[in-house]
Amino acid sequence: MEPILEIRNVNSFYRIGGSAFSKGRTVQVLKNINLTLYQGEVLGLVGESGSGKSTLAKSILGMTEYEGEIIHHSRRPQMVFQDPYSSLNPAFSIRRIVEEPLIIYGKYNGAERRQRVEEMLAAVGLGPEFHDRKPRELSGGQRQRVSIAAAMIVRPRLVILDEAVSALDVTIQDQILDLLMKLRREYDLTYLFISHDLNVIYQCCDRVIVMKKGEILEENTVDGLFENPRHEYTRQLLRAAE
Amino acid sequence: MLDIKDLRVHFRSEPPGKDAVKGISLHMESGEILGLVGESGSGKTVTAMALSSLLPNARAEITGKITFNGMDVFSATREELRALRGQSISVVFQEPMTSMDPTMRIGPQVEESLTVHGLYTPEERKQRAIQAMRDAELPDPESLYRKYPHELSGGMLQRAMIAAAIICDPVLLICDEPTTALDVTVQEGILNLLKKINREKGTGILFISHNLHVVRKLCTRVAVMCRGEVVETGDVDQVFFHPQQEYTKRLIAAIPTRNRKR
Amino acid sequence: MLLMLGAMRPDKPRKTVSRQKANGFLIAGGIITALMAALVAVGWFWTPYPTTAMSRDKFLSPCVSHLLGTDNLGRDLLSRIMEGAGSTFLIALCVVLIGGIVGTVIGCLTGYFGGVADAVLMRVCDAITAFPSILLALVLIAVFGSGKYRIILILGILFIPSFARVVRGEVAKQRTQNYVASAKLMGASDFRIIFLHILPNTFQVLFPILTIGFNNAVLAEASMSYLGIGVRPPDASLGRMLSESQTYLARAPWYALCTGLAIVLMILGLSLISEGIQQRRRA
Numbered sequence: 065m066e067p068i069l070e071i072r073n074v075n076s077f078y079r080i081g082g083s084a085f086s087k088g089r090t091v092q093v094l095k096n097i098n099l100t101l102y103q104g105e106v107l108g109l110v111g112e113s114g115s116g117k118s119t120l121a122k123s124i125l126g127m128t129e130y131e132g133e134i135i136h137h138s139r140r141p142q143m144v145f146q147d148p149y150s151s152l153n154p155a156f157s158i159r160r161i162v163e164e165p166l167i168i169y170g171k172y173n174g175a176e177r178r179q180r181v182e183e184m185l186a187a188v189g190l191g192p193e194f195h196d197r198k199p200r201e202l203s204g205g206q207r208q209r210v211s212i213a214a215a216m217i218v219r220p221r222l223v224i225l226d227e228a229v230s231a232l233d234v235t236i237q238d239q240i241l242d243l244l245m246k247l248r249r250e251y252d253l254t255y256l257f258i259s260h261d262l263n264v265i266y267q268c269c270d271r272v273i274v275m276k277k278g279e280i281l282e283e284n285t286v287d288g289l290f291e292n293p294r295h296e297y298t299r300q301l302l303r304a305a306e
Numbered sequence: 307m308l309d310i311k312d313l314r315v316h317f318r319s320e321p322p323g324k325d326a327v328k329g330i331s332l333h334m335e336s337g338e339i340l341g342l343v344g345e346s347g348s349g350k351t352v353t354a355m356a357l358s359s360l361l362p363n364a365r366a367e368i369t370g371k372i373t374f375n376g377m378d379v380f381s382a383t384r385e386e387l388r389a390l391r392g393q394s395i396s397v398v399f400q401e402p403m404t405s406m407d408p409t410m411r412i413g414p415q416v417e418e419s420l421t422v423h424g425l426y427t428p429e430e431r432k433q434r435a436i437q438a439m440r441d442a443e444l445p446d447p448e449s450l451y452r453k454y455p456h457e458l459s460g461g462m463l464q465r466a467m468i469a470a471a472i473i474c475d476p477v478l479l480i481c482d483e484p485t486t487a488l489d490v491t492v493q494e495g496i497l498n499l500l501k502k503i504n505r506e507k508g509t510g511i512l513f514i515s516h517n518l519h520v521v522r523k524l525c526t527r528v529a530v531m532c533r534g535e536v537v538e539t540g541d542v543d544q545v546f547f548h549p550q551q552e553y554t555k556r557l558i559a560a561i562p563t564r565n566r567k568r
Numbered sequence: 569m570l571l572m573l574g575a576m577r578p579d580k581p582r583k584t585v586s587r588q589k590a591n592g593f594l595i596a597g598g599i600i601t602a603l604m605a606a607l608v609a610v611g612w613f614w615t616p617y618p619t620t621a622m623s624r625d626k627f628l629s630p631c632v633s634h635l636l637g638t639d640n641l642g643r644d645l646l647s648r649i650m651e652g653a654g655s656t657f658l659i660a661l662c663v664v665l666i667g668g669i670v671g672t673v674i675g676c677l678t679g680y681f682g683g684v685a686d687a688v689l690m691r692v693c694d695a696i697t698a699f700p701s702i703l704l705a706l707v708l709i710a711v712f713g714s715g716k717y718r719i720i721l722i723l724g725i726l727f728i729p730s731f732a733r734v735v736r737g738e739v740a741k742q743r744t745q746n747y748v749a750s751a752k753l754m755g756a757s758d759f760r761i762i763f764l765h766i767l768p769n770t771f772q773v774l775f776p777i778l779t780i781g782f783n784n785a786v787l788a789e790a791s792m793s794y795l796g797i798g799v800r801p802p803d804a805s806l807g808r809m810l811s812e813s814q815t816y817l818a819r820a821p822w823y824a825l826c827t828g829l830a831i832v833l834m835i836l837g838l839s840l841i842s843e844g845i846q847q848r849r850r851a
Contacts, residue, residue: 112489113460125753143753151746155768165754204346214750233345233516238560245568260490263519263562290564304490305519 067137068222068254069101069124074132076119076278093119094130095278101222106248106255108269108286110262110301116278117258121224124256138222138254142215146227148207152199158185158210159195165218180217187250188213188243205236209243216247224256229264241268262305266290274298307336307510308357308478313370315349315356326352328534329370336477337508339500341525341542343518345557349534350514354480357512358395375477392419396471400483402463406455412439413451416470423474434473442469443499461492465499472503479503480512485520497524518561522546530554590847597840604834608657611650619643619651619804627820636826640816645823649830652804657834659720659805660785666724667785668778671731672770676762678732679739690736693729701726702791709797716799723788727781734777738770772849779842783835790831806831 076094093116101107111117122128145151166177188209229237259265272289274282282295293299315327327349334340344350356368372379399405416435439447442465485493503509515521528545530538538551549555623642630637636645678686708722751761792798793807813824
């Protein structure tokens with residue numbers, strides 16, 4: 065299997081308090097993380113609040129400082145955020161939001177961009193009637209579709225889904241999960257699937273990592289994790305999700 | 307204990323005919339745990355607010371008939387309503403962080419409903435608050451009594467909210483998504499606590515949630531709401547395993563389970 | 569327990585009612601502003617009488633030939649107000665432009681990047697705002713001299729902090745939103761993120777403070793001219809006219825009344841529009 069991302073001995077610290085003039089005190093949020101993601105897999109990342117899963121995602125994306133090595137074997141990964149309300153620029157139209165990555169990417173002319181945007185929006189199931197609307201005119205599920213379109217239009221190979229369906233109603237969640245899995249097959253994507261919902265993890269992932277307080281407690285295949293959990297904390301999570 | 311007949315809620319800001327709750331009827335026995343499930347916009351929270359008469363009359367028009375322990379809530383006097391709200395019906399909300407006053411210590415907030423109604427002496431109130439916190443399985447209630455909300459974790463705050471809700475021994479406890487903002491392992495503890503309160507004190511619980519999983523763990527009966535209407539009511543197991551309505555079937559099929567892989 | 573319940577409100581605002589109210593504000597504000605703008609615009613090209621033409625008809629009360637009457641030198645008051653309003657308007661506009669543009673840029677940069685530069689610049693702003701602006705303007709004029717252009721520059725600089733502070737706060741708030749994070753992930757430059765992504769989202773707070781700033785500039789110019797340190801003759805300004813008129817308050821009350829009314833209307837129009845827009849946003 066071909067690795068797409070390697071994380072080696074990554075530590076991360078969070079500064080509490082402090083200002084432009086003073087340092088404040090630091091808390092370690094990632095403790096010696098080692099992890100490899102392989103091309104084409106869906107790796108689940110489970111943890112409760114404060115487990116460091118979001119910090120890990122941010123470290124991979126270079127959005128926060130860390131110590132250690134993160135080796136990318138692909139182009140810049142993209143991310144779909146949990147909250148579909150703050151992740152879309154409220155001043156832009158849907159079309160503009162999805163086109164923006166291409167404009168920044170800078171390889172296409174206007175006509176090509178428009179065509180790609182239309183294809184991408186069609187792929188996430190948003191018809192032409194949505195293209196000129198603003199995010200606030202859309203429902204949560206529709207916004208999440210826009211986020212997905214904006215993340216995938218530059219054809220990344222790795223996409224990080226940070227609780228991407230957690231804020232949605234179950235019926236909508238069901239549709240979005242189907243969409244994500246469809247896009248994964250079509251574009252040959254690798255997902256880092258962050259979720260607190262073990263059942264969603266079970267449905268979507270190949271491998272799972274359990275984090276708590278900045279450490280990886282267990283790394284297992286999805287069937288292994290659900291049938292023979294190795295760590296007591298994993299068992300506790302499984303019981304709660306029953 | 308609680309009987310709702312043809313409850314309608316219409317927000318005055320909306321055009322006529324567009325009701326948030328479209329004439330629902332529900333029935334609750336005392337000591338029962340009824341789950342009210344639905345997706346966002348289904349009207350489940352509005353129903354609960356109408357029940358606890360939290361909806362200001364200026365904003366919403368509420369019609370129908372609610373009978374609580376034989377009393378017609380809509381024709382009750384202000385005083386009767388006040389007594390009803392503070393002593394017979396209590397509410398626990400989703401966000402423990404925002405439902406508590408950050409500038410007030412935990413103890414006085416737990417006692418609040420006693421204080422408001424001028425019950426007992428301060429010393430007795432404190433004893434009752436500590437007892438309620440103990441009932442809510444909070445560790446070391448004496449020292450928690452003097453702490454501020456920001457010193458507690460989300461799960462502990464939610465327990466403190468529950469303590470505040472049960473201090474007056476309500477007949478009905480309305481819980482509006484009380485576990486949604488919490489981690490799963492913490493969620494588990496809160497559900498067990500609610501079960502215990504129901505079992506030991508016989509408090510009826512109206513549990514509102516979008517999470518069918520949680521509802522199934524806790525409730526004996528369930529009412530499924532969709533777009534302001536109750537589409538299906540019944541025994542939890544019956545609704546889950548033999549849903550009658552199309553919407554319920556879809557809703558249940560959408561719950562992530564370990565029966566399938568995508 | 570029940571005291572906490574106030575926080576629970578159905579999140580649907582009362583659309584219809586406040587929209588009507590907002591429209592009322594907008595229409596009233598629009599009419600007043602259009603009226604004043606027309607007065608100013610016409611005044612630049614044409615006035616009923618030459619503004620400096622004196623005549624023997626001193627202190628004429630409003631009549632058909634002089635709609636607002638005449639002043640102590642027999643000059644037509646309407647013509648004078650048209651000219652004065654024009655220069656007051658121009659000064660206020662330039663002040664707001666200078667303060668608004670520079671303040672917005674400073675606010676954007678400090679709000680986005682933060683750090684030491686942010687801390688230092690904000691303390692400088694604090695220092696400037698700590699002084700009453702008229703007093704500070706007085707000092708600066710004493711040092712640099714008065715005149716229309718100096719006043720524009722001085723007031724413009726004094727107005728920078730108020731804009732910088734508001735924009736900085738809003739930018740710092742927007743910066744934490746996920747849409748900014750996704751723009752970063754796409755590889756957008758800081759410049760692009762600040763001015764293309766974040767800036768349009770600050771207009772909501774920027775517009776009201778621009779109108780407030782304009783109103784303050786009108787008042788500041790008027791008070792400085794009233795104090796005799798503003799626009800100098802032969803330039804007209806509403807503030808200077810107001811100052812002149814008070815000598816003749818008993819003989820020609822319409823003089824002060826009309827001038828004051830012109831200032832009030834100029835401010836009121838924009839305030840109403842700004843209020844209307846904010847109400848509409850909320851609806």
